[in-house]
Amino acid sequence: MKKFGKLMLSAMLACSLFGCTQKAGGAKDGEFSASEKGFGGDIKVTLKVSGGKVEDVTIDASKETPDKGGAAAEQLAKEIKEKQSPNVDAVSGSTISSEAIIKAAKSAFEQAGLKVEETTAKKGEDETVDTDVLVVGMGASGTLAALTASEAGAKVIGVEATDVLGGFGNAAQGMFAIGTDLQKERYGDHMQTNEEYWYEFMQDHNSQLGNGSLIRRFVSEAKNTVAYCLDKGVKFYLSEMPQQIAHFNTDVIYHRWGGAEPFKHFAEQLEKDGVEVKYNTTAKELITDKDGNVVGAICEKQDGGKLTVNAKSVIVATGSFAANQDLMKETLGDTVYNNAMVIKGNQLPGIEMMWDKGAARGELLTMNHGVVTKGAGEETVSQLSLNTPILWVNSQGQRFMNEDLLKDTVEFSSAVIAQGGLAYTIFDQTTADRWTDTTQPNTGSWVHYWDRFGIKDENGKPTIYHAPIDKDTWNADWKALEDANAGKICQTLDEVAEFIGCDKETLKETIAKYNTFVKNGSDTEFFKDPQDLTYTVENGPFYVTCGHSGVLGALGGVNTTDKLEVLTDDYKVIKGLYATGNNVSGVSVAAYQNVEGVGLGFSLTSGRLAGQAAAEYAKK
Numbered sequence: 027m028k029k030f031g032k033l034m035l036s037a038m039l040a041c042s043l044f045g046c047t048q049k050a051g052g053a054k055d056g057e058f059s060a061s062e063k064g065f066g067g068d069i070k071v072t073l074k075v076s077g078g079k080v081e082d083v084t085i086d087a088s089k090e091t092p093d094k095g096g097a098a099a100e101q102l103a104k105e106i107k108e109k110q111s112p113n114v115d116a117v118s119g120s121t122i123s124s125e126a127i128i129k130a131a132k133s134a135f136e137q138a139g140l141k142v143e144e145t146t147a148k149k150g151e152d153e154t155v156d157t158d159v160l161v162v163g164m165g166a167s168g169t170l171a172a173l174t175a176s177e178a179g180a181k182v183i184g185v186e187a188t189d190v191l192g193g194f195g196n197a198a199q200g201m202f203a204i205g206t207d208l209q210k211e212r213y214g215d216h217m218q219t220n221e222e223y224w225y226e227f228m229q230d231h232n233s234q235l236g237n238g239s240l241i242r243r244f245v246s247e248a249k250n251t252v253a254y255c256l257d258k259g260v261k262f263y264l265s266e267m268p269q270q271i272a273h274f275n276t277d278v279i280y281h282r283w284g285g286a287e288p289f290k291h292f293a294e295q296l297e298k299d300g301v302e303v304k305y306n307t308t309a310k311e312l313i314t315d316k317d318g319n320v321v322g323a324i325c326e327k328q329d330g331g332k333l334t335v336n337a338k339s340v341i342v343a344t345g346s347f348a349a350n351q352d353l354m355k356e357t358l359g360d361t362v363y364n365n366a367m368v369i370k371g372n373q374l375p376g377i378e379m380m381w382d383k384g385a386a387r388g389e390l391l392t393m394n395h396g397v398v399t400k401g402a403g404e405e406t407v408s409q410l411s412l413n414t415p416i417l418w419v420n421s422q423g424q425r426f427m428n429e430d431l432l433k434d435t436v437e438f439s440s441a442v443i444a445q446g447g448l449a450y451t452i453f454d455q456t457t458a459d460r461w462t463d464t465t466q467p468n469t470g471s472w473v474h475y476w477d478r479f480g481i482k483d484e485n486g487k488p489t490i491y492h493a494p495i496d497k498d499t500w501n502a503d504w505k506a507l508e509d510a511n512a513g514k515i516c517q518t519l520d521e522v523a524e525f526i527g528c529d530k531e532t533l534k535e536t537i538a539k540y541n542t543f544v545k546n547g548s549d550t551e552f553f554k555d556p557q558d559l560t561y562t563v564e565n566g567p568f569y570v571t572c573g574h575s576g577v578l579g580a581l582g583g584v585n586t587t588d589k590l591e592v593l594t595d596d597y598k599v600i601k602g603l604y605a606t607g608n609n610v611s612g613v614s615v616a617a618y619q620n621v622e623g624v625g626l627g628f629s630l631t632s633g634r635l636a637g638q639a640a641a642e643y644a645k646k
Contacts, residue, residue: 053078053139060133062126063349064090069099069123071130075138083107085127094190095123102127111135112142121189121306150329157183158644159637160323160337162309163376166195166626167607167633168343169292170251173258174637175341176299180644183335184296184303185325191296191303192289193345194579195626200265200282202627203248208264208281219277221245224621231619237612239588244613244631251631252281259291269622272434280622307333312340312379312603320383320602338644341590341604341636344376346579348392354580357390358443365447367398368577377583377609385603386595388585388611393618393625394439397449397573401510407503408513410461410492411451411571414471415558417540419452420445423528424536428552435576436620442575450526451571452537457561458569464494470560504569513571522568537563578625581618582611590636604640606632 059072067089074082083106087099098120105114112131116124135142159175161168164186176182190196203209204224209217225245229236252262261284268274296303306328313322313336320340325333347353348368355363381387399408415429426449427441442449461469469492495503507513516522519537523530541562543549549559584605585593592603607629613619 053141056138058134058137060130060137062130062133064095064123064126069095069126069130071127071134073131073134073138073140075140078140080107080110080138080140083131087123087127090120090123094120098123099127102131106131110140150327150331152332152334154334154336155183156336157181158338159183159640160185160335160340161637162323162340162342162379163187163193163344164191164303165193165343165345165607165629166198167345167629167636168193168341169195169289169296170254170630170633171341171343171604171606171637171640172301172303173292173295173299174254174634175641175644176296176301176637178638178641180641182299182301183337184301185307185309185323185333185335186303186305187308187344189305191293195629196287196289198283198626198629200262200280200623200626201248201252201630202279202621202623203252203281204245204277204279205249206252206264206281208252208262209277209279212264213277217277219279224279228613228619228621228624231617232615235615237585237588240586240590240610240612243588243635244628247635248627248631251627251634254634255288255630258295260288270434272437272620273622304333309342309344309376309379312383314383318384318600320600323379337602339602339604339640341606341633341640342376342380342592342609343606343633343636344609346393346581346608347377347390347583348577348580353390354392357392357580358447358577362443362447362575366392366443366575366577367400368392369579380584380592380600380603380605380609383603384594384600385584385592385605386597388582389615390580390582390611391614391616391618392443392580393578394436394443394575395578395618396435396439396576397442398576399507399510399512399572400574402506402512405503405506406495406499408507408571408573410469410471410495411453411513411569412573414451414469415554416457416471416561417452417537417563418449419526419528419533419536420449421526421528423523423526423533425540425551428549428554430554430558434620436618439575439577440617442573447575449573451573452522452563453561453569454563454565455567456565457563458500460561461492462495462497462500464496466494468492469494507571511572513569516568516570517566519566519568522570525570579608581608581614581625583609585612586610589639590632591639602643604636606636 055076057072057074059070061068061070070086072084073080083103085099085103087095090096098117101117102114106112112128112135132142158180159182161172161184164184172182172184204221225242228241262281263284265278265280265282268278269280307325309323309325311324312320315321322336323340327333397412413432415432418429420426426445431438431441471492504515514525519534520530523533544559544562547556547559586605590604590606591599592605594600613628
């Protein structure tokens, strides 16, 4: 009886703690939440249940694109409540976000003990189609591949796993190119760099281990890609200055999209050219003939039916593998993967499909870019503290780099990757007072991507410097950082060490040494520019921000010729198979190229070239 009484008491306490009451049929009252990965991050669905009925549905899709995933969340919240069921249809144009919402909603329904009638979707019919060129993945690279193959006279079919054309190309801002008409208009005969300079720059970065012929062709052809896009109605403009301070001494090579939604122009051209794009269709396996030549792919349609595409050549353009957790952990290591802020790509079998048919496994890399906080958004304070050459330390409380590396986001992010994917900035109250002094024209600390943030100086001209932060914004931002455990205001250096989790004496020694460098105007440890030895760390309270390496995605998978033909381990061409964009290894080696716009530039250019080559092969 005593045991029974204890069990009853435990049950009563559980109900009181979790605020739920059991209803007939197993339903419970209360709030029930579940999260799933969407397009931009986690999406959280919360149900408010009373009397066995869903009274309210709230969906936190704040990390999704507002007019895509955000709009889908608002619509699906209403439908789930109205139907009293998570079995709703995905919103067109927001498939990834919708699927995450539906999956999370089902989990929340199960937690609430609400019965979910499973819908048995009728499997669609299997079908077989024939074409000259099949393009797998209609992101930035695949879109140009399909267009140029069609223009070369080939019949083209594209398959795209989502219902959106362009993929992450829709989020890209600009591309690398050298020798364009836009540059000639600005510089005339006064260009400081040329194709030779940029080829050697990239290969020096690669320690000559890159795919030389492919890089040479990319550097040469990028200008023609800009011209091609302009001809298709996609507007580019040449950035006023290089995007990052580290590149201020070179010509502007960054060509920014000049018009909204460039893939609308491409979509119109695809329709005009008669290219059939099968959306919500995922390629599962490549088809080969008896000689090992690639002759198509087996795909799965949204309705579950099988689509067999017989083709004379296939271009794989499925993009970043960053959502493939196993490959990412293999590339970064478990610790860095868990610490870094990774923007997920897809987990579709793009590079695996090619490996399965004998393609050599190329080098796998991540696109390291900047350092950000986790869980606190892009607060003004964190943008300032993580983009200023103040004191940075690792998890051991030791300085580990020349903080001037912050002038290039790739190098800066990679330096933090080498410390396990996270590091910390430390500054004191004197620095805080300077940054919040609104009588000053600016903070004296610079920001990356100055023209994107639209920062103006006192004369209304673009500037690289942060404006001072008003005290209300400063306090609100620090509260957000502390609430997210992404930063802390500490009264003593011992508290700083406790927040970091490092040895107190080691941290104090690091700070004392750094203060000496600042006062002497000479960094004898990592050789930071004297003009950036500005702030000592002496007068509490002390401000600490935890920064995580940003990983924009992943690249690599297979090796190719300069015609984007996929190679085997013994460097033989797999006939009929081409790869583009982030599926290709050899442009960046060991680390992502620190060249502005290289990602989109190579994606678009390799797609255009692969489309031409695949169409030519299909004619044989």
